[in-house]
Amino acid sequence: EVQLVESGGGLVQPGRSLRLSCAASGFTFDDYAMHWVRQAPGKGLEWVSGISWNSGSIGYADSVKGRFTISRDNAKNSLYLQMNSLRAEDTALYYCAKVGDGYKAWYFDLWGRGTLVTVSS
């Protein structure tokens, strides 16, 4: 089955760190760029970070630049998001998302169910 499964979310105090993981299955993981998108409770979608198939190209939203680090392990079919110096405004459901097929197909055609990160003292 083609799917993405996120894990690693939880309750964390402001200033602390958390590492999210996304396990991919059912497709050739190292053929695709991967992204993280988040959604604060009751709010819209916000792109967080993306990484190319070979980790050669990486991008971050300004809101997380310098605090979050995206990475991937193609041998383990896994995507990661290391989140440091967490703030209350980072509280959200974090989705892992796969890009589409073809040239410049940078939309998201497969999403996980998300993992909830709550930053609170």
Added chain:
Amino acid sequence: AIRITQSPSSLSASTGDRVTITCRASQGISSYLAWYQQKPGKAPKLLIYAASTLQSGVPSRFSGSGSGTDFTLTISCLQSEDFATYYCQQYYSYPWTFGQGTKVEIK
């Protein structure tokens, strides 16, 4: 960053109605625009990419149009399962950005 202005933020409609949602980009993005549907408690689902290409498995009552800065999602004959929130997203340049969302509610 490219700003995406989506309108309306919400609308009320009845089954069978024709519904139109628009997105305007702050600069030209060619056809690098996607539309997603999100139901409560669920992940977003891709409906349309490249502004007008229907994702496999998506009903033909959904259609998209536009290029440059102005885009439209149309649901030709609203069904009960279409009541949801819809988002557009540009993937022309980093950082990718989403519209604010349009909640389609039952009248």
